[in-house]
Amino acid sequence: MAPRIGIAGIGHCRFGNSSDYDLVDVIAYSANDALYDAGGLALRKQVDQVFVGNMAGGMFNHVTSAASALVSRMDMEPCPAELIENGPASGASAIKMGYMAIAAGMADVVLVAAGEVMRSVSGWEATNIVATMSHTEAEYNMGLTLPGFAGMFTRLYMEKYGMTERDLALVAVKDHANGALNKYAHVQLPVTIEAIADGPEANIVNNYIAEPLRMYSTCPITDGSAAVILVNMDSPKAKLFTKKPIMRIAGIGSATDTHCVHNRKDPLVLDAVRLSSQMAYKMAGIGPKDISFAELHDAFVIFELLNSEECGFFERGKSFIGVRNHETDIGGRIPINPSGGLKAKGHPVGATGVSQVVELVRQLRGEAEEGRQVKDPKYGMAVNFGGFGNNVITTIVAKD
Amino acid sequence: MAVDQLEMKLRPPAAEMASYPSKLITLASGEKMVVRECTHKDVGALLGTVYPLLAVSKDYYDIVAARMYSEILGWFRYRVANEFVIVGAINGEIAGIVTSRHVKEGEGMSLHTLTIKRGLRVGAQLFAAKMEHHIEYLKENEVHIVAESPIGFKRWMIEYELEDRSAQYPGLRHELGGVPTFTLTRKLWDAIKAVKCTGTRPVPAELLKTAEKLTMPNEYVQLPGWKREG
Numbered sequence: 331m332a333p334r335i336g337i338a339g340i341g342h343c344r345f346g347n348s349s350d351y352d353l354v355d356v357i358a359y360s361a362n363d364a365l366y367d368a369g370g371l372a373l374r375k376q377v378d379q380v381f382v383g384n385m386a387g388g389m390f391n392h393v394t395s396a397a398s399a400l401v402s403r404m405d406m407e408p409c410p411a412e413l414i415e416n417g418p419a420s421g422a423s424a425i426k427m428g429y430m431a432i433a434a435g436m437a438d439v440v441l442v443a444a445g446e447v448m449r450s451v452s453g454w455e456a457t458n459i460v461a462t463m464s465h466t467e468a469e470y471n472m473g474l475t476l477p478g479f480a481g482m483f484t485r486l487y488m489e490k491y492g493m494t495e496r497d498l499a500l501v502a503v504k505d506h507a508n509g510a511l512n513k514y515a516h517v518q519l520p521v522t523i524e525a526i527a528d529g530p531e532a533n534i535v536n537n538y539i540a541e542p543l544r545m546y547s548t549c550p551i552t553d554g555s556a557a558v559i560l561v562n563m564d565s566p567k568a569k570l571f572t573k574k575p576i577m578r579i580a581g582i583g584s585a586t587d588t589h590c591v592h593n594r595k596d597p598l599v600l601d602a603v604r605l606s607s608q609m610a611y612k613m614a615g616i617g618p619k620d621i622s623f624a625e626l627h628d629a630f631v632i633f634e635l636l637n638s639e640e641c642g643f644f645e646r647g648k649s650f651i652g653v654r655n656h657e658t659d660i661g662g663r664i665p666i667n668p669s670g671g672l673k674a675k676g677h678p679v680g681a682t683g684v685s686q687v688v689e690l691v692r693q694l695r696g697e698a699e700e701g702r703q704v705k706d707p708k709y710g711m712a713v714n715f716g717g718f719g720n721n722v723i724t725t726i727v728a729k730d
Numbered sequence: 731m732a733v734d735q736l737e738m739k740l741r742p743p744a745a746e747m748a749s750y751p752s753k754l755i756t757l758a759s760g761e762k763m764v765v766r767e768c769t770h771k772d773v774g775a776l777l778g779t780v781y782p783l784l785a786v787s788k789d790y791y792d793i794v795a796a797r798m799y800s801e802i803l804g805w806f807r808y809r810v811a812n813e814f815v816i817v818g819a820i821n822g823e824i825a826g827i828v829t830s831r832h833v834k835e836g837e838g839m840s841l842h843t844l845t846i847k848r849g850l851r852v853g854a855q856l857f858a859a860k861m862e863h864h865i866e867y868l869k870e871n872e873v874h875i876v877a878e879s880p881i882g883f884k885r886w887m888i889e890y891e892l893e894d895r896s897a898q899y900p901g902l903r904h905e906l907g908g909v910p911t912f913t914l915t916r917k918l919w920d921a922i923k924a925v926k927c928t929g930t931r932p933v934p935a936e937l938l939k940t941a942e943k944l945t946m947p948n949e950y951v952q953l954p955g956w957k958r959e960g
Contacts, residue, residue: 350788452880519849522760529756534858534928535851536758545851546758 509670583609
């Protein structure tokens, strides 16, 4: 039987523009922050394994082998360290690897740190680099970018379920309201529905990026890092981590789907999200109704809606109705993206999965800022996308 | 020769120029930005707003601030011909400034765009206002434009699909030096203005009044920790 595995420390930098900094320094910032949070920098000597999540440091920053560099930068040699790359799900994958290392008995304390510095290149180049995760011949070489893909995806959903562009804007208004209160968010700016959807200037203030997706339907290009300290709660080493209550990882699930989106029977069905969430629910012994709040991968706001359906929070095609009814607000039935989500908090691709789990822990500890703290949460859930829904990791964290 | 006569000899000739009608834009944050043409009484607030950004190298704020400072000063002291300055103000506080120049009948020269309040497309709105003034009110057919930052190149050259006139150098060259010159033509403007230029006119009197006396920002996101003294 696997030991109980929990999160004893969390670290996070302010997301935004870190292009003046070295990628490894950006990751080290959050790793140090997590060690401080867990009890102090000296605890780094207790770490048995380091996993680093990063998607494209080789392309964005001309930096490879970031895990090797990190342990050296943090004076942690000879601790084993590996780099985990799984597209924008690299962060959640790194946490999963950390969990597996402890569950396998190969480690009792694992540092998982993840980061990405994307603004070192132009916005076009960043979009181009991210697009390399699509199918080379069928998608990338045809000029398809992730915003282009998401635009077509959104149009399909609108035509099938009757969602409007205004519904997309309502998601953005909610996410930005949360992000405005999050000290780590890239865009700490509330937006109004009048300004981005209803008003006479909305068409230009909230301009099209890839019709029907507009500027406020898409995440910004963001730099940043996040880190967690995983511990075997049943090991003697756990007694070293007493500064903060340890939050237990109750469930992890992951699944893949076809690389080519056109090979899916229904492009609007995200099998990997549904299957990974079902695995996580099963491992945790709970269901959607037990989840207190969720951080869902909303690189484009349509994903927040789709994910919330695949995770079982809403019937298929009904999630935008829930947004209209404020069911996903902080005080609603199932608060979604209390951090501001990728939309407002930002999406430094390789770091996002760890950042989401940091938010779960902040909420479960009751450490979120006033106005965006979910009331008495017990279970938090994070869904991290790699690719266009083709490689998904779901993590459930519990407050016991 | 009397000083004032000498001064008149130093000043450039001035063409008759239509004024730019003020407009109102609701930004994504819900804040109301009044866009209006500046007069000489605004010069203190304009220069005081630009000055701190001379120290910001990121995103080429230093070079844009330095050049804009001299353009505003040149406009105020009559050393630039037919220049105009347009400002975006939120509750009177300057959110962005653009400078530009009417060259001759049918031809304009875009100078600089400086965004103070970032993340709300203030610069994009003010650049569009500047082009609107050139083409709709000054009745120009071509406006020459250069970019001094990658952000500017993306916003203007790419998004407006400007004509690349750099092959005409040195016959056609922008006043800001030998950097490649691009041109917005009336035809391009007519094709794109519906998705680039916005604003409501007339501005309600109470909002226009808020922008009468411009104020300088006390803090800048470009200068973390900096606060205006006094």
